[in-house]
Amino acid sequence: MMQGASLQRPCGPPGCTSARLRNGTTASTSGRPAGGYAPAAAAQRCAAVHSLGRRARRAAAAGRCSLVVRAVAAPPEASLEKGGPGATYGGGSVAKVPVQNIRNFSIIAHIDHGKSTLADQLLLKTGTVSARDMVEQFMDSNDIERERGITIKLNTARMKYKASDGQLYALNLIDTPGHVDFTYEVSRSLAACEGALLVVDASQGVEAQTLANVWLAIENDLEIIPVLNKIDLPGAEPERVIEEIEAIIGLDCSNILRVSAKMGVGIEETLEAIVRRVPPPRNTTADQLRALIFDSYYDPYRGVVCQFRVMDGSVSRGDTVVMMNTGKEFTLDEIGVLAPAKVAEFTLDEIGVLAPAKVAVDTLYAGESPSVIALDGYEDVQPMVYCGLFPTDADDYQNLREALGKLQLNDAALKFEPEVNNAMGFGFRCGFLGLLHMEIVQERLEREYDLDLITTAPTVVYRAHCTDGTEQTARSRTV
Numbered sequence: 001m002m003q004g005a006s007l008q009r010p011c012g013p014p015g016c017t018s019a020r021l022r023n024g025t026t027a028s029t030s031g032r033p034a035g036g037y038a039p040a041a042a043a044q045r046c047a048a049v050h051s052l053g054r055r056a057r058r059a060a061a062a063g064r065c066s067l068v069v070r071a072v073a074a075p076p077e078a079s080l081e082k083g084g085p086g087a088t089y090g091g092g093s094v095a096k097v098p099v100q101n102i103r104n105f106s107i108i109a110h111i112d113h114g115k116s117t118l119a120d121q122l123l124l125k126t127g128t129v130s131a132r133d134m135v136e137q138f139m140d141s142n143d144i145e146r147e148r149g150i151t152i153k154l155n156t157a158r159m160k161y162k163a164s165d166g167q168l169y170a171l172n173l174i175d176t177p178g179h180v181d182f183t184y185e186v187s188r189s190l191a192a193c194e195g196a197l198l199v200v201d202a203s204q205g206v207e208a209q210t211l212a213n214v215w216l217a218i219e220n221d222l223e224i225i226p227v228l229n230k231i232d233l234p235g236a237e238p239e240r241v242i243e244e245i246e247a248i249i250g251l252d253c254s255n256i257l258r259v260s261a262k263m264g265v266g267i268e269e270t271l272e273a274i275v276r277r278v279p280p281p282r283n284t285t286a287d288q289l290r291a292l293i294f295d296s297y298y299d300p301y302r303g304v305v306c307q308f309r310v311m312d313g314s315v316s317r318g319d320t321v322v323m324m325n326t327g328k329e330f331t332l333d334e335i336g337v338l339a340p341a342k343v344a345e346f347t348l349d350e351i352g353v354l355a356p357a358k359v360a361v362d363t364l365y366a367g368e369s370p371s372v373i374a375l376d377g378y379e380d381v382q383p384m385v386y387c388g389l390f391p392t393d394a395d396d397y398q399n400l401r402e403a404l405g406k407l408q409l410n411d412a413a414l415k416f417e418p419e420v421n422n423a424m425g426f427g428f429r430c431g432f433l434g435l436l437h438m439e440i441v442q443e444r445l446e447r448e449y450d451l452d453l454i455t456t457a458p459t460v461v462y463r464a465h466c467t468d469g470t471e472q473t474a475r476s477r478t479v
C-alpha cells in the first residue's frame with residue numbers, strides 16, 4: 001500500500017485486485033477473488049469494469065431520469081458518442097433522446113394476470129431482445145422465478161422505440177411481482193416512475209392485488225393505463241371486466257387496451273399508449289443531484305450495486321455522492337442502464353447507477369449543501385410472519401449472518417436479529433411478509449449462499465386488546 005494515501009474503498013468488489021486511493025491513483029491489493037475465481041479471471045473482469053468508466057464519463061454528463069443499473073461489460077460495439085442531454089444506444093446505432101422522450105413506467109397486476117408475458121412482448125417488439133434470444137419470462141432472471149413461474153423481484157429494462165410520430169423514445173420499464181408477499185417491491189418500483197400499466201386478466205377481472213397496486217399507483221400520483229389482457233381466452237369476458245374496472249376502481253376505460261400478451265396482440269398499441277399517456281420526467285438537469293435508490297444487490301465482483309432513479313440534476317462517473325440517511329460518501333465508479341440480461345445495449349446516458357453502499361433504500365445527493373431535502377422514501381415494512389433460521393453446522397453462523405446481510409440489500413422487506421436456541425444454538429429470528437416470502441428467502445439462502453439451514457415453524461405476532469384496557473402481544477405457536 002502506498003504511504004500517505006488513504007484507501008478510499010475497493011474499486012471493485014471483494015476479490016478485485018485493485019483499489020482506488022484518495023489521491024486518485026490505483027493500488028494493488030492482495031487476496032483471492034471472492035467466489036473462488038482464479039485471480040486471472042478476476043483481473044480480466046476488473047479490467048472490463050474499468051473500461052466501462054470511459055463510456056460512462058462521456059455519456060452521463062447529461063443525464064436525467066431514471067433507472068438503474070447493473071454494470072454490465074459493454075459489448076465492443078456499444079458506442080456512446082455526442083454526449084449532451086440524450087440517450088445513445090449501443091449496438092452501433094446512435095440516437096439522441098431528449099428528456100421529453102423518456103418514459104418511466106411499471107407494470108402492475110394481480111398475480112398471474114400476465115405482467116411478465118407482456119414485458120416479454122414489449123422487449124420483443126422494441127427489438128431489445130431478439131426472437132432467437134427470447135425465453136418465457138425473460139426478465140425473471142432469478143432461477144427460482146423461472147422454476148416457479150412467478151416474479152419475486154422487481155426487474156428493470158430499457159427499451160428504445162420509434163413511435164408513430166417518427167420520434168425515438170427511451171422506455172424504462174419495471175416489471176413487478178404480483179403476489180401480496182412482494183408488495184413492497186411494487187411500492188418501491190412505483191416511486192421511480194411516472195406511469196403504470198395496470199394489467200387485468202379478461203377472464204378473472206379485478207382481484208385483491210389489482211386493487212392494492214392501483215392504490216399504490218394513485219398514492220404515487222402515477223398515470224394509470226388499464227390493459228385488458230388474455231382476451232384470447234375462451235373464458236374471457238372483456239365487457240364484464242371493463243365494467244368491473246370502472247365500477248370498482250373508477251378508471252375511465254373508454255380507451256382501454258385490449259391485449260393478448262401470449263399471442264402478441266395489441267402490443268404496438270400498448271407502446272403507443274405509453275408514449276402518449278405517460279408523462280415525461282421533469283427536466284431538472286441543471287439542479288443539484290438528488291436520486292432515489294429503489295433497489296440494490298450484492299455483486300461478488302463489484303460489491304453493492306444500487307439501482308436508482310435520478311430525480312433532479314445529473315450524475316457522472318467519478319462524482320462523489322452522499323447517502324442521506326447514513327451521511328456516507330461514495331465515489332461512483334460505474335454508471336449505466338440495465339438492459340435485460342447482461343447483453344446488448346449498454347447505454348450510459350440519462351441514467352445512473354452504482355455506488356457501493358450498505359443501503360437498500362436512500363436518497364443520494366451531491367454537492368456541498370446540507371440543506372438537501374430527502375426524497376420521500378418508502379414506508380418501513382412490518383413483518384407478518386417470523387421464523388428462526390439456524391445453520392446445521394455451527395461454524396456457518398458467520399456465513400449465515402453475511403448471507404442475510406447481502407440478501408437484505410436485495411430484499412428490503414427481510415428483517416433479522418440474532419437468536420439463541422438451547423437445542424439449535426446460534427441463529428437468527430427472521431421476519432417476512434408472508435409464508436411465500438419466507439420460503440423464497442430460505443431457498444435463496446440455501447442456493448445462492450450454499451448454506452444448510454434448519455428452519456423453525458413459522459409464527460405470527462398477535463396484539464391483544466384486553467378488557468382491562470391494556471394491550472399485550474403474543475406469538476402464535478405455528479402458522
Ligand SMILES: Nc1nc2c(ncn2[C@@H]2O[C@H](COP(=O)(O)OP(=O)(O)OP(=O)(O)O)[C@@H](O)[C@H]2O)c(=O)[nH]1
Pocket residue numbers: 109110111112113114115116117118137149150151152176177178179229230231232233259260261262263
Ligand atoms: N391465454 C393467455 N395466457 C396468458 C396471456 N398472458 C399471460 N398468459 C399466461 O398466464 C400465466 C401467467 O403469466 P405471467 O406473465 O407469468 O404473469 P405475471 O402477472 O407476471 O405473474 P407474477 O409475476 O407471478 O405475478 C402464464 O402461464 C402465461 O403464459 C394471454 O394473453 N393469454
